[in-house]
Structures are given as structure tokens and as C-alpha cells.
Amino acid sequence: MSFYEKGLKQLISELSRGEISAVETAAEFMRRIVEYDDEINAFISVNDNLIAEAEKVSSAEDGGELRGIPLAVKDNISTENLPTTCSSRAINWDMRRYNAEAVQAIVDGGGLIAGKTNLNELGMVSASGQNALLVTVNPWNKKYLPGGSSGGSAAAVAAGMVPAALGSDTGGSIRMPACYCGVIGLKPTYSLVSRHGLIAFAPSLDQIGPITRSVEDAALLLDIIADRRRLNFAELGLEDFDLSDLNRDDLSGFKFGLATNYLEDERVEAEVREKIEETIDKISGLKGRVENIKLPSPELVKSIYYIIAHGELFKCLTEKGDFGDKCFPDDAIINRLSDNVNLLGREVKFRILCGSLMQSEGYEQKYFARAVRIRTLLIEEMRKLMSEYDIILTPTSPTIPGKKSEGLSRRKAGAYDFPDFTILANLTGLPAMTLPCGFSTPGLPVGLQFMSDFFQDKKMLAAAAKLEEELDLPSLAEPGVNSD
Numbered sequence: 001m002s003f004y005e006k007g008l009k010q011l012i013s014e015l016s017r018g019e020i021s022a023v024e025t026a027a028e029f030m031r032r033i034v035e036y037d038d039e040i041n042a043f044i045s046v047n048d049n050l051i052a053e054a055e056k057v058s059s060a061e062d063g064g065e066l067r068g069i070p071l072a073v074k075d076n077i078s079t080e081n082l083p084t085t086c087s088s089r090a091i092n093w094d095m096r097r098y099n100a101e102a103v104q105a106i107v108d109g110g111g112l113i114a115g116k117t118n119l120n121e122l123g124m125v126s127a128s129g130q131n132a133l134l135v136t137v138n139p140w141n142k143k144y145l146p147g148g149s150s151g152g153s154a155a156a157v158a159a160g161m162v163p164a165a166l167g168s169d170t171g172g173s174i175r176m177p178a179c180y181c182g183v184i185g186l187k188p189t190y191s192l193v194s195r196h197g198l199i200a201f202a203p204s205l206d207q208i209g210p211i212t213r214s215v216e217d218a219a220l221l222l223d224i225i226a227d228r229r230r231l232n233f234a235e236l237g238l239e240d241f242d243l244s245d246l247n248r249d250d251l252s253g254f255k256f257g258l259a260t261n262y263l264e265d266e267r268v269e270a271e272v273r274e275k276i277e278e279t280i281d282k283i284s285g286l287k288g289r290v291e292n293i294k295l296p297s298p299e300l301v302k303s304i305y306y307i308i309a310h311g312e313l314f315k316c317l318t319e320k321g322d323f324g325d326k327c328f329p330d331d332a333i334i335n336r337l338s339d340n341v342n343l344l345g346r347e348v349k350f351r352i353l354c355g356s357l358m359q360s361e362g363y364e365q366k367y368f369a370r371a372v373r374i375r376t377l378l379i380e381e382m383r384k385l386m387s388e389y390d391i392i393l394t395p396t397s398p399t400i401p402g403k404k405s406e407g408l409s410r411r412k413a414g415a416y417d418f419p420d421f422t423i424l425a426n427l428t429g430l431p432a433m434t435l436p437c438g439f440s441t442p443g444l445p446v447g448l449q450f451m452s453d454f455f456q457d458k459k460m461l462a463a464a465a466k467l468e469e470e471l472d473l474p475s476l477a478e479p480g481v482n483s484d
């Protein structure tokens with residue numbers, strides 16, 4: 001088996017048995033990046049010192065379990081050795097040279113940072129390609145986009161350029177591109193992974209999380225980056241996220257709620273609905289109990305999201321100290337951005353303007369404060385549902401990704417009337433993930449979204465792992481195979 005086909009778990013076990021070396025591991029993945037990234041454009045910057053860093057970890061006495069394994073990091077997460085651009089032309093100063101806590105946890109385990117991946121400018125919009133420094137394409141079919149905003153991370157993992165990557169998710173930016181690229185994308189329970197070093201978009205919604213090619217690898221990476229320093233794991237009933245000892249025969253014991261108002265929404269494409277329905281039959285075949293439920297409408301959820309996200313965005317840019325974890329610790333970003341405001345993309349300018357309205361006198365009470373109250377009601381409603389169901393299921397995206405040539409069409413992710421099924425988990429803080437569940441006609445993946453109760457990330461991963469085994473789908477795209 002070639003290196004690029006191996007996942008985190010396998011690499012770790014081969015490294016620990018001495019069957020492969022740290023330097024060989026780093027070099028093989030770098031070869032794959034050099035071979036394919038010209039076609040895919042997943043990376044904004046690549047780490048030229050990767051092999052030297054692998055030599056260093058391999059000679060260290062305790063190199064750590066990840067020694068030599070290169071991971072990719074979305075370019076809105078701070079790293080010590082590589083610049084952070086947020087894929088914005090307006091940010092042309094050398095931003096935040098330190099490792100975000102989630103990155104540091106990887107480095108402490110001997111992991112290496114292969115490079116920083118492309119995103120929509122500052123993490124806004126779900127269809128990679130708009131306003132970004134470069135256009136990433138979907139490794140399953142290069143005529144299509146990978147989705148966003150963590151499109152570079154998802155494409156890099158799907159193409160086997162790295163076995164795993166970090167993304168960030170404010171309203172679906174891990175799950176949407178992971179869905180479009182046929183890989184696993186996990187938005188952990190809010191606060192389970194530290195946001196330190198993540199350039200804020202909307203701090204009460206933003207969350208860092210893993211993108212991998214298997215559910216078990218997502219659990220493994222979550223275990224590494226989970227914030228054990230701030231959270232009391234014992235009190236929360238958490239030990240680890242290790243799935244290897246679970247070995248379930250089936251899905252009996254799991255009660256699933258299928259959100260029929262999402263699945264039957266007329267904007268859900270027929271092929272997406274068909275794949276999801278086939279997958280639900282498989283869940284029943286595995287003895288999982290599935291009942292139909294209704295979730296708050298995507299329209300309501302999206303309106304609340306835009307008011308809160310853009311209001312917070314504006315606060316973040318202009319004030320200090322509100323969220324502790326600011327875009328810039330020492331300086332209001334707006335002062336620096338004002339010199340470069342013309343270089344900001346249209347989308348970002350538009351959102352800053354919306355945010356300023358949401359925070360202005362009069363509107364703050366009329367919109368922002370009301371949206372926050374409705375958010376509390378949404379949380380109550382979801383908690384009630386979660387007391388009845390272990391897992392809630394929806395399609396991750398109602399459509400397959402957009403074509404590169406189409407740009408941002410109204411019916412594709414990122415458009416304001418697109419029904420986002422991912423946002424509810426950010427507004428409520430609940431954990432959610434996407435699992436690939438089939439392929440559409442142009443060879444593009446379809447994803448099923450799982451949502452669970454607070455800190456039930458492991459339970460959600462365990463159910464997804466069983467279904468993944470049953471579905472047995474390919475997770476590695478060979479770039480260049482499909483381009484129709």
C-alpha cells in the first residue's frame with residue numbers, strides 16, 4: 001500500500017513498530033503534494049523544512065506517536081513556522097507567528113505541519129473559489145469546487161496529500177467541504193477544542209476540528225487536540241475518544257431522529273435524497289431505530305445566524321477584549337485593515353457592513369439582542385430533542401458542489417437563499433459531523449450529517465464508524481481521473 005493511502009491510525013502503528021520511519025513518512029507525503037498540488041491548489045504555503053523537521057523528531061528520544069506525520073492546517077489558524085493569510089489580499093502583514101493550541105498539541109505529539117490550506121477569504125462562504133487567493137478544485141472531479149470555507153484542507157485530505165487536516169467551522173465550513181470532497185469532517189462540541197490561535201470570524205460559533213479519511217482517524221485527531229487544559233474531562237464524563245475498543249456488532253441501542261423537513265425540502269437534489277434514503281435503510285438494516293422528526297426551519301436558523309455571526313464579526317474587528325480570543329491581541333484589526341480596505345473581497349466588505357448595522361444603536365436591540373434570545377430557544381428545543389434521540393440525521397448539503405465555471409450560483413452553497421443544514425449545530429454548540437454515504441452521477445460524494453448532544457462526540461463517532469464500515473466507500477480521490 002502506498003503512503004498516501006494510509007490513514008493516521010495505520011501510520012501511527014507502523015511508526016511504532018518501526019516498519020516505516022519518520023523521515024520516509026514526511027518525504028512520501030511531500031512527494032504527493034509536489035505531484036498533485038499544482039492541479040488541486042489546496043495549499044497556500046508548503047513547509048520547505050518538512051524533511052529537516054522529520055529528522056529532528058526522529059532523533060528525539062521520545063518523538064511522540066505522530067512523529068513524522070504531516071498534517072495540513074487551514075490558513076486562518078496560527079502557526080509558528082508558516083505565515084497566516086486567511087486567504088485575504090488585505091492581510092499583507094505577517095500575522096500571528098505562534099502555534100494555535102490545537103496545532104501545538106499536534107506538534108507536541110511529533111506531528112509536522114505540511115502547509116497551510118486555502119479558504120474563502122476570512123472563512124466566509126461555503127463554496128471555495130470566491131474572493132480567495134487561489135481557486136482550489138475538487139479532487140474527485142476537477143471541474144467542480146471543493147466547497148468551503150475549509151476547502152483546501154478537505155481537498156488535501158481527499159487527494160491523499162496529507163492523512164488529516166485541521167479546519168474551522170462557523171456555520172458549516174468543516175462539514176460542507178468534507179461532504180463535497182467525500183471525507184469525514186467533524187465540528188466538535190463548542191469548547192471541546194481550544195480556539196486559541198484561530199483568527200476569529202464569530203467567536204461564539206467558531207470551532208476548530210478534524211478532517212480525515214476515516215471516522216476512527218477523526219476520533220484519534222480529536223483526542224489529540226481536545227482541550228484537556230481547560231475542560232474537566234472526568235466531570236464531563238469524558239475519558240478519551242478512542243474508538244478502537246468499541247467493536248459494535250450493529251447499531252442497536254441507537255435511536256436516530258431523521259429530520260424529514262430537511263430531507264424533503266424541495267431544494268434537496270434528487271440524487272442527494274436518494275443516497276440519504278438508501279443510507280437510512282442501511283441504518284435500519286443494522287438495527288438502528290429511526291424515527292421521523294422536524295427541526296427548526298433552515299430559513300429561521302439562517303436568519304439568526306447571519307445577525308449573530310456578522311454582529312460578532314464587527315465586534316471582533318472593532319473592539320478589544322470582548323471574546324478574549326481576538327483577531328489581534330494587541331491591536332483592533334480595523335485600524336490595520338482600514339489602510340487596505342479596498343483589497344478586501346466584496347463578500348467580506350458586505351458582511352462587515354451588515355455587522356455594523358447589527359451593532360448600531362437601535363438595531364442592536366431590534367435585531368442582535370432578539371436573535372440572541374431566539375438562539376436560546378433553539379438551544380432549548382434541541383436539548384429536548386437530544387433527550388429523546390442519540391443522533392439526529394440530515395443531509396449535510398442539499399446539493400452536490402458547484403462547478404468551477406458556474407461561480408457562485410444562487411442554488412449553490414454560499415448564496416443567501418441556500419438552505420444550510422449545518423448552521424443549527426453552530427448556533428446551539430452541539431457536535432456534528434459529515435459521513436460520506438454515496439456518489440452522484442458526476443462522481444461527486446454525498447454526505448450524511450450526524451448531530452448529537454453536548455460532549456457526546458464519541459457516541460456520534462461510534463455510530464458513524466459502524467455505518468462507515470457497512471457502507472465501505474472509497475475515501476481517496478485519484479486526482480485526474482474524473483473531469484467531466
Ligand code: GLN
Binds near residue numbers: 124126149168171172
Ligand atoms: N456558510 C457559512 C457562512 O458563509 C459558513 C462559514 C463558516 O463556517 N466559516 O457564513
